[in-house]
Amino acid sequence: MIDATPLPQYLVQRYHGWRATAFVENRAWYRRLAEDGQRPRAMVIACCDSRVHVTSIFGADSGEFFIHRNIANLVPAYAPDGEQHGTSAAVEYAVKTLKVAHLVVVGHTNCGGVQGCHAMCSGHAPELEEKTSFVGRWMDILRPGYERVVTLPPEEQIKALERQAVVISLENLMTFPFVKAAVESGELSLHGVLHDIAQGTLDQYDGRSQAFSLVT
Template sequence: MHYVRPLPAYLVERYHGWKATVFESNRFVFGELAAKGQQPRVMIVSCCDSRLHVTSIFGADLGELFIHRNIANLIPQYEPDGLHHGTSAAVEYGVRTLKVQHLIVLGHSGCGGVEGCYNMCAGHAPDLNEKSSFVGRWLDIMRPAYDGLPAGDDSSRKQALEKASILVSLQNLMTFPFIRSAVLDGSISLHGLWKDIGEGLLETYDPTDDCFVPL
């Protein structure tokens, strides 16, 4: 594959720095994880956004979190149609194989995917409405949330959509038979979180009051 290029030099340097420090300081831990495998109690579905450092938010150690990232932290409805479903496959593996006890959908402020859906639904992003747009068709999962947005300016409505999209994903999780049964028998619990990147705040969805509240 002649089109594959060497890794950038700065990444090579960072790797060697990590190998000489972090790895060497935790060689035993890495060895144990390699030998015994992973046993995370928590799965997190978060956004691909590079500003969202999932493990650092919770001070997680190696092997503690099973993380799947995609555009706008979306989870589609259960649809076993024989096609490729990366997110559904990750959820299935986390729940049925790893048997995680908590499944968290983690959204965040200033989400580009949410903004893209907002603009697409408002008719301001025709490229995303093209059938050939992988991003646009993925963001279609969020469309039901756009239709229920409250009145307000664009900024407040986009933030509302960021939080509403988390609820869409949580609702879609319950269409997976193996998740619904696990929720009902108490072997797994679902959680919705929203992170304010600039302020470092984390909000959790409170089903009693049907809103997000600060932790």
């Protein structure tokens, strides 16, 4: 027996409110999405963090973004080893089937995953080093980023590592042959941004200068 229970009442009430307003007012649009399928222009890879609301940040409506979320908005390197890869599968579907024109990695400040990676790599979170830690093994993706920031003053390392979570993901995306081919043909463009939760700002990454700058 699966121990699943009915939704909490506050979610039920919110659902009824959405269906009575937003859905009813846009019924034709939802019917079109259902019948014609999705044609998103962009894929967004963001953190699971509940404070990062990517559709609100970009003012997106249903059908605009193909969204994948994971701990610390990381993309692993291309590794077709027969294991189950949720992020890699999402990237493959977005690029090869949906043929999105843009792929955006959205990092953010005060990321718990990044903080965990820093603690693990600096020897302060031995529990994340355990082979049984799903979070720890996932954060191994960001270990090369830690090596890049470890020589910085301690107070600057985590903020720099948050940016490396975006950069490492962009670098790893280019190890996927189908991503690399789409980028080189001009069919796909990669983008990386860092969202400051407290300030509401975005910094975007420029691959040529290898630096982040404020989106104005």
